[in-house]
Amino acid sequence: MRILVSSFDKTMVEKLRHLLMGEDTIFVKNGEEAIKARPQDVDLIIYDAVSGVVSENDVNSMFDKAFKSSKYIILMDDLFPIDPDNLKMPSKIVISRDRELAVIPELIKKYKEISQKPKTENTMPKTQPPIQNIPKNPSLSHTELTIGVVSRDEKLLKNIEESIKDIAYLKIFSDKIEKQELLNTDIIIYDTTEGVSAAKELISIYQDSDVPVIIILDDMFPIDISRIPIRKKIGIIRAEIESSLKTLLLKLISDYNIRPKSPVKNDSSLNRLSEVLSMDSSKSHLKDIIVDVLREEIKNTVKESMAGVDFKELARTAIQSQIATEDIKTLMLNSVNDIVSNMRNEIMNIATKEIERAIKEEDIKTIIKDITASILKERIESLLA
Numbered sequence: 001m002r003i004l005v006s007s008f009d010k011t012m013v014e015k016l017r018h019l020l021m022g023e024d025t026i027f028v029k030n031g032e033e034a035i036k037a038r039p040q041d042v043d044l045i046i047y048d049a050v051s052g053v054v055s056e057n058d059v060n061s062m063f064d065k066a067f068k069s070s071k072y073i074i075l076m077d078d079l080f081p082i083d084p085d086n087l088k089m090p091s092k093i094v095i096s097r098d099r100e101l102a103v104i105p106e107l108i109k110k111y112k113e114i115s116q117k118p119k120t121e122n123t124m125p126k127t128q129p130p131i132q133n134i135p136k137n138p139s140l141s142h143t144e145l146t147i148g149v150v151s152r153d154e155k156l157l158k159n160i161e162e163s164i165k166d167i168a169y170l171k172i173f174s175d176k177i178e179k180q181e182l183l184n185t186d187i188i189i190y191d192t193t194e195g196v197s198a199a200k201e202l203i204s205i206y207q208d209s210d211v212p213v214i215i216i217l218d219d220m221f222p223i224d225i226s227r228i229p230i231r232k233k234i235g236i237i238r239a240e241i242e243s244s245l246k247t248l249l250l251k252l253i254s255d256y257n258i259r260p261k262s263p264v265k266n267d268s269s270l271n272r273l274s275e276v277l278s279m280d281s282s283k284s285h286l287k288d289i290i291v292d293v294l295r296e297e298i299k300n301t302v303k304e305s306m307a308g309v310d311f312k313e314l315a316r317t318a319i320q321s322q323i324a325t326e327d328i329k330t331l332m333l334n335s336v337n338d339i340v341s342n343m344r345n346e347i348m349n350i351a352t353k354e355i356e357r358a359i360k361e362e363d364i365k366t367i368i369k370d371i372t373a374s375i376l377k378e379r380i381e382s383l384l385a
Contacts, residue, residue: 001024002025003042003046004025004026006034007029008030019102019105031059031062034062042067044070044111045070047075049076050097056082060087071091072089073093073104075097076097077098078097090238091221092194110220144169146169147171151190151216152191156191157172164245171185179205187211187212187258188212192217193216194218202228202230203230211232214233214236216238232256
C-alpha cells in the first residue's frame with residue numbers, strides 16, 4: 001500500500017513520519033508538487049488542509065488531475081476549518097489535525113483489511129441490519145413505490161438509477177433537501193460516503209419518521225450504522241450498488257410489506273372551501289370561515305405570482321429610469337471639482353503654516369540688520385564719491 005502525504009508544515013511532517021513508520025510513504029509540500037511528481041499506485045492520500053480555501057482548491061486539483069481513484073484523509077485545522085462539502089472526492093474522511101492524528105494508524109489498518117478482502121466476499125458492515133438471507137432472484141416487476149435518493153455524487157446517482165429504475169419511481173435530492181418531500185417517499189436511499197457529516201444530516205432530517213432507509217457506506221471508512229437511531233435501516237457498501245442494490249431493495253419491500261403511500265390529502269385552501277360550503281349553512285360562523293379561507297387563498301396566490309419576480313432588478317431599473325446618464329456625469333464632475341478644490345485649499349493651508357513656522361524660527365533682527373547695513377554702506381559710498 002502506497003501513501004502520499006501533502007504538508008508544508010515541518011512539525012506536522014515529523015509527526016506523520018513517526019505515525020507512518022514502516023509504510024510506503026511519499027512526502028510532498030502541496031498538491032501542485034504531487035501532480036508534477038504524479039507517483040503511481042497511490043492508494044491513500046493524507047492531506048494537511050491548514051490553509052483554508054487555498055487547501056480546498058489545492059486538494060480538489062489533486063483529485064481532478066491525478067488521484068481520482070485514491071482515498072483521502074483530510075487533516076482539518078481547528079482554528080481555520082475547511083468546509084468538507086467543498087471537497088470533490090467522495091471517498092474521504094476528515095479529522096482534526098490538532099486532536100485526532102493518533103487515529104491515523106487505525107484508519108490505515110482498517111483500509112488494509114478492507115482492501116485485502118476478496119471482491120466476492122460480502123463486505124456489509126457487522127452492524128446486524130434488519131434483513132437477512134436475501135434471495136437471489138426475486139420478482140423484478142415494478143412496485144409503484146417512490147424512492148427518495150439523496151446524494152451529491154453524479155456517478156453514484158447514475159448507478160442507482162440504472163439499478164432500480166425498473167422497479168420504482170425515483171426522486172433525486174442532489175442539492176437542497178426538501179425534508180417533508182423526502183419523508184413522504186416510501187423508501188429512502190441515503191449516501192453517507194462523505195462520512196460523519198452526512199450521517200448527522202440524515203439523523204437531523206429523519207427524526208421520528210418510520211420510512212425504511214438504505215444507507216450507502218464508503219468502501220474504505222464505513223460509518224457504524226448501529227449508532228444511527230433509525231429502526232428500519234440497512235447498509236450497503238458503495239461498491240455493491242450495481243450488483244446488489246436491486247435485490248436488497250426488493251427484499252426490504254417484501255420483509256416490511258411496503259406499499260405505495262396513499263396520495264397525500266390535498267389540504268389546499270380551495271379544497272377546504274368546498275368542505276366549508278358543504279356544511280350546514282345555518283351555522284353562524286360559516287361566513288367568517290369562508291372569508292378566512294378566501295383571504296388565505298388570495299395571499300397564497302399573490303405569493304406564487306410574485307415568486308419569480310426579481311425585486312433587486314426592479315429597483316435597479318427604477319433608479320436608472322430616474323437618474324439619467326448625464327446627471328450621473330454631472331454629479332461625478334462636481335464631486336471631482338470638490339475634491340480638487342479641497343486639495344488646493346489643504347495645500348495652501350499646509351504651505352502657509354510651514355512659512356509661518358519658518359519665520360518664527362529665523363532671527364528677524366539679524367536679517368533686518370544685515371539688510372540695513374548693506375543699504376547704509378551703499379549710501380555712504382555714493383556720498384563720498
